[in-house]
Amino acid sequence: MSAIIEVEHLTKKYGSKRGITDVSFSVEEGEAFGFLGPNGAGKTTTMRLLMALLRSDAGSARIAGLDCWQQAVEIKRLIGYVPGEPSFDPGMTGGQILAYFAHLRGSVDQAYLKQLIQRLEFDPSRKFRQYSTGNKRKLVLIQAFMHRPKVLFLDEPTNGLDPLNQQEFARLVQEAQAKGSTVFLSSHILSEVEQLCTRVGIIREGQIVRVGGVNEVKDIKRHVLTITFANVVPVAAFEQLEGVSRVEALADGHTLQVEIRGQADPVVKAAAAFPVLSVSSHEPSLEDIFLRFYEGDGLAKKETSDVVH
Amino acid sequence: MWFTSVFMKTLREFRWALVGWGLGMGLLMMLVLMAFPSLVTTPAAKASLVSVGQSFAWLAAPVRLDTAGGYVMYKYGLLLELISIWSLLACSRILRGEEERGSMDVLLAQPRSRRRVALEKLAAFWAAQALIALIIALLAYAGGVEVNAGYSLGDSLILGLDVVLLCGFFGSLALFISQFSVDRGVATGLTGALLVVFIVLDMIHRGFPNTDWISQLSPVYYFNVNKPLIPGFSPNYGALLVLLVLNIVFGGFGFWLFLRRDVGGIVRLPAFLRQLARPANPARALPLKAWSFRSLYARGLAMALRPTLWWTLGIAGLAAFMVEIAVQTQTNLKTLYESSPILKSMFEASGGGSSDFVAKILSTLFIFMPVLLMAFATTQASRWTGDEEDGRQDLILATPHSRLNVLLARFGALTTSTVFIGLVTMAATSLTAMTAGVSLDQGKLVAATLSIIPLGLLMAALGYLLGGWLRTAIETGLLSFLLVIWFFLSFVGPGLNLPENTLRLSPFYYYGNPILDGLPIWNMLGLLAVALLALALAAWRFTRKDIAR
Numbered sequence: 116m117s118a119i120i121e122v123e124h125l126t127k128k129y130g131s132k133r134g135i136t137d138v139s140f141s142v143e144e145g146e147a148f149g150f151l152g153p154n155g156a157g158k159t160t161t162m163r164l165l166m167a168l169l170r171s172d173a174g175s176a177r178i179a180g181l182d183c184w185q186q187a188v189e190i191k192r193l194i195g196y197v198p199g200e201p202s203f204d205p206g207m208t209g210g211q212i213l214a215y216f217a218h219l220r221g222s223v224d225q226a227y228l229k230q231l232i233q234r235l236e237f238d239p240s241r242k243f244r245q246y247s248t249g250n251k252r253k254l255v256l257i258q259a260f261m262h263r264p265k266v267l268f269l270d271e272p273t274n275g276l277d278p279l280n281q282q283e284f285a286r287l288v289q290e291a292q293a294k295g296s297t298v299f300l301s302s303h304i305l306s307e308v309e310q311l312c313t314r315v316g317i318i319r320e321g322q323i324v325r326v327g328g329v330n331e332v333k334d335i336k337r338h339v340l341t342i343t344f345a346n347v348v349p350v351a352a353f354e355q356l357e358g359v360s361r362v363e364a365l366a367d368g369h370t371l372q373v374e375i376r377g378q379a380d381p382v383v384k385a386a387a388a389f390p391v392l393s394v395s396s397h398e399p400s401l402e403d404i405f406l407r408f409y410e411g412d413g414l415a416k417k418e419t420s421d422v423v424h
Numbered sequence: 425m426w427f428t429s430v431f432m433k434t435l436r437e438f439r440w441a442l443v444g445w446g447l448g449m450g451l452l453m454m455l456v457l458m459a460f461p462s463l464v465t466t467p468a469a470k471a472s473l474v475s476v477g478q479s480f481a482w483l484a485a486p487v488r489l490d491t492a493g494g495y496v497m498y499k500y501g502l503l504l505e506l507i508s509i510w511s512l513l514a515c516s517r518i519l520r521g522e523e524e525r526g527s528m529d530v531l532l533a534q535p536r537s538r539r540r541v542a543l544e545k546l547a548a549f550w551a552a553q554a555l556i557a558l559i560i561a562l563l564a565y566a567g568g569v570e571v572n573a574g575y576s577l578g579d580s581l582i583l584g585l586d587v588v589l590l591c592g593f594f595g596s597l598a599l600f601i602s603q604f605s606v607d608r609g610v611a612t613g614l615t616g617a618l619l620v621v622f623i624v625l626d627m628i629h630r631g632f633p634n635t636d637w638i639s640q641l642s643p644v645y646y647f648n649v650n651k652p653l654i655p656g657f658s659p660n661y662g663a664l665l666v667l668l669v670l671n672i673v674f675g676g677f678g679f680w681l682f683l684r685r686d687v688g689g690i691v692r693l694p695a696f697l698r699q700l701a702r703p704a705n706p707a708r709a710l711p712l713k714a715w716s717f718r719s720l721y722a723r724g725l726a727m728a729l730r731p732t733l734w735w736t737l738g739i740a741g742l743a744a745f746m747v748e749i750a751v752q753t754q755t756n757l758k759t760l761y762e763s764s765p766i767l768k769s770m771f772e773a774s775g776g777g778s779s780d781f782v783a784k785i786l787s788t789l790f791i792f793m794p795v796l797l798m799a800f801a802t803t804q805a806s807r808w809t810g811d812e813e814d815g816r817q818d819l820i821l822a823t824p825h826s827r828l829n830v831l832l833a834r835f836g837a838l839t840t841s842t843v844f845i846g847l848v849t850m851a852a853t854s855l856t857a858m859t860a861g862v863s864l865d866q867g868k869l870v871a872a873t874l875s876i877i878p879l880g881l882l883m884a885a886l887g888y889l890l891g892g893w894l895r896t897a898i899e900t901g902l903l904s905f906l907l908v909i910w911f912f913l914s915f916v917g918p919g920l921n922l923p924e925n926t927l928r929l930s931p932f933y934y935y936g937n938p939i940l941d942g943l944p945i946w947n948m949l950g951l952l953a954v955a956l957l958a959l960a961l962a963a964w965r966f967t968r969k970d971i972a973r
Binding site: 201208212215218221239244258 | 711
């Protein structure tokens, strides 16, 4: 496989405000790549730069070997795009909008278009202004998939979709991927990324902090052991153990929750010194991993306590 | 301070209007008042001023034109009426506009009743409207004091009250209409159209005898009844009361309806006024064969279609009306001057009775044609900028079309609309001249109507250019400001003896008097060249800029 999306040292500033800085990553052809980050991290800026809606200040971005800015028209023949905040002429019906985009794109299979409308249970007869957030999302999803693009750029694609339609969306992505399409999925819904993507890039404050396989990202996980003892056990007996990052005694003092980075061996051995009733372990979800990237260095700012009278 | 209440926040939104309309219009009146003595330095000049005023009685009643107050009321009464444009825009925005954007939901989720939110918003509108009128009244008073115009501060304040009541009426009307449509634009468009209709209705009784009853149907008539800046003119409280009642009826009813309907919904019209609800036809739900979705240009045309038709109706209709007015003015003057052998000889000496005389009157009226077309171009250019600002270009630019294509297709559609308006105006003017039995020079009439096209294109190109950097509201404000300044330079500048080089700054200068002088071909080519240059710069900018959100 070769890289179909190549981003190198991409930088964008909004005057004195931060956009993204020195962002580099690549996405292989046929891959589903998840782009994660909290609000304002730079996900949409990156995607808009790839879509040539913004012009970079430095660095380069290429799709299928074509420069995103210089060869934008050629690139757009290959891609389908779901913007983060879909907007269109409020007086046009969904059907009119789809007809318009079908003409602008050319060579859209009408049968497939109608099939997409059916699968997402979309009503094309209503005006854009009358659609709910979820229906607007369905509309832009249909226009992104209708020409069977080689690359899909999806910015928060399931915002406002109900669970059934989220599942249908997942199936659409999987089908597209099975046919060789590349998916670039920006989201902060980590379970969605976990389900659909094979690799993940995490962006924080405009900078890429990690790129890796979904499993690889999980390797930095922390285990949480929940141990219930017959008696009250001193927390101090576990706090100083190698790899233990946090120990918390639950209400009755019989149960400890021990968060471990790395091997559980020292904790298991220390617990063996007390009468153990039960032991359970759970692995952190991608959400937990994701949150870890934003804690501990002052990023999870406390809310100010100003009160407006 | 500004964000402490709904009232203050809404008032803050009107701050630029206060500066633009209040100071702009007030300073204009003050300047004209101060320049008045230079217009009547000799008895002959004074007599000439009065005589010219009679020729344009259809525009405004020429009462005591030999006084500063009479002159300024005659010359700027119409401009004061145009402040209503701000009022109708503001009133269709404060409630329906917020509902359209979805921000009303958030506002009404706060622990404030719907009644209080609406009242605070309306109070902010009335406060802003009153401040605009107060600024105008005070500046008019200052100008009057400077030239000893002979009216008091109280008279100026009555003028302000008259302005508040008229403009407030159009605001209230927009508020009322906006209860029946989910689209703010419908309320704006309909009220704007009614403003034009009411202005024209008011003009009728001054152009045609025994038609007072028609003009009395227009609220503008009751505004014009009061001329408080004319020394010795007693206020007509009855007319003020009529305007007040109209405000209370439409504003009050609009407010009452807002309290009772769904937020984001509409008041259901009686069945006989409602469009029949047609069940959605699945075959039509996806109109893949419709012409208007086949290309960027076709879509641009479809988007401009409805406004183009309305503006065509307005511009071509007004052009035809002006021809009719010119003929009628000549008839009226002829009747008047025939009562005196001396006046009759003067009338004949000035060309009265000939088609040239009608052409002379028409040439002065025709300055409104390019103004209107440029106003149309401004609205369409603003729409282009607004589309980008609201994110409506994102999906279009995600299709395989270059930015240059997208811009040129849309500008091409606007050019087509502009040419269409020019051509229909030409046809309407020629037909009216023929039916009125005036043998105007057809070539010059064609020149006068078609020469408005380059001016429209110039405005559109400037709008596209400014839209490359500015937000829609600022761009629209700046274009409107330019339009007013240019109009001021060409319409008032010669009266103020402004230097020729200053007058040349206005595109209207290059429009000239085509009805009298024929097509100013080089001027038109020059304007087209400037429009092309502006368009080229706009394209250069659009192909390089970040698409705004």
